[in-house]
Amino acid sequence: MSTRADVHDAIGLSEYVAGMAKSKPDKAKILGFVTGKRVLELGCGSGAVLELLQNHDPNLELVGIDLSAKLLGTAARQLGDSVRFYRQDIFELCKNPEKLNEPKFSSVILCSALHEFASFALEHPERFSQAGVSPMLVAAKQIFGLAKSLLEPGGSLIVRDGVKLESQVIQVRFKNPELQETFWRFSDEFRPFKLEFMSQGNLYTMQASHFYEFATKYFYSTNWDIEVGEIFGWASASELENLLLETGFVPQTSQVYTIDFLSDKWRDAFEITDQNGKIVKLPSSQIISARA
Numbered sequence: 001m002s003t004r005a006d007v008h009d010a011i012g013l014s015e016y017v018a019g020m021a022k023s024k025p026d027k028a029k030i031l032g033f034v035t036g037k038r039v040l041e042l043g044c045g046s047g048a049v050l051e052l053l054q055n056h057d058p059n060l061e062l063v064g065i066d067l068s069a070k071l072l073g074t075a076a077r078q079l080g081d082s083v084r085f086y087r088q089d090i091f092e093l094c095k096n097p098e099k100l101n102e103p104k105f106s107s108v109i110l111c112s113a114l115h116e117f118a119s120f121a122l123e124h125p126e127r128f129s130q131a132g133v134s135p136m137l138v139a140a141k142q143i144f145g146l147a148k149s150l151l152e153p154g155g156s157l158i159v160r161d162g163v164k165l166e167s168q169v170i171q172v173r174f175k176n177p178e179l180q181e182t183f184w185r186f187s188d189e190f191r192p193f194k195l196e197f198m199s200q201g202n203l204y205t206m207q208a209s210h211f212y213e214f215a216t217k218y219f220y221s222t223n224w225d226i227e228v229g230e231i232f233g234w235a236s237a238s239e240l241e242n243l244l245l246e247t248g249f250v251p252q253t254s255q256v257y258t259i260d261f262l263s264d265k266w267r268d269a270f271e272i273t274d275q276n277g278k279i280v281k282l283p284s285s286q287i288i289s290a291r292a
């Protein structure tokens with residue numbers, strides 16, 4: 001039984017694949033953290049990261065897992081027969097990791113995938129219930145547990161994803177009226193939590209974490225309906241680090257930063273300041289590595 005429909009059945013497939021490829025220069029950061037020769041990507045999608053790995057070192061033994069058969073098909077066409085793919089629901093695999101009949105891996109990668117798993121948990125909290133813990137963190141703990149069981153001792157887990165921002169009130173000035181319209185629409189249609197703001201003319205005051213969801217998604221027009229259902233800033237760097245410790249990993253490195261292509265986009269779209277008018281640089285992403 002699959003936990004998530006193949007959301008890419010419809011028209012948005014090629015735009016989705018293009019979106020995954022556009023951030024390849026940033027995804028290349030992952031290469032520096034990979035150890036050993038057997039590398040598994042959980043939620044590999046159309047294979048942007050696997051392709052980077054293949055080009056980086058043709059001797060790597062690469063395996064990709066994803067739920068979307070269409071995205072796997074795109075990856076398989078691109079990467080040829082040197083990569084093994086499994087169509088699997090990650091949460092089903094969490095219940096029964098032995099189902100993946102593979103020797104242990106030296107590295108496991110989660111690139112832009114955990115926020116999708118976390119979003120699923122937010123929509124189905126009854127399946128990830130634990131008193132006092134967010135269903136998103138419960139789901140992530142299951143996935144880290146899965147990664148731990150698939151890794152050889154000392155193997156590397158590399159996570160690249162969105163980041164939950166600390167509480168901070170910001171002021172946003174949009175540089176064009178169409179974008180304000182898009183913001184209003186997004187605020188109504190975003191489902192994971194209620195976006196709140198105060199506006200006066202072109203000046204918007206709100207929590208940075210609320211604006212963050214808009215800033216990381218407003219340009220996805222074709223796949224809008226998918227994007228408004230997903231939370232991107234689902235865990236802070238310290239929450240991820242704690243989860244890693246709880247699942248038996250030893251955290252190694254942690255970076256919170258802004259992807260270059262988003263900085264470029266944002267420069268033309270809006271200005272963000274704190275309440276004293278000082279420019280605020282919004283982070284977009286985090287990358288964390290840990291050892292099993």
Ligand SMILES: C[S@@+](CC[C@H](N)C(=O)[O-])C[C@H]1O[C@@H](n2cnc3c(N)ncnc32)[C@H](O)[C@@H]1O
Pocket residue numbers: 003004020021027042043044045046047048049065066067068071088089090091110111112113116117
């Ligand atoms: C944003 S994409 C990232 C793709 C790839 N890692 C990259 O960075 O180019 C997230 C992927 O997670 C997959 N996914 C979502 N829920 C899943 C689940 N329950 N089991 C397996 N894969 C899932 C989606 O199909 C999608 O390909």
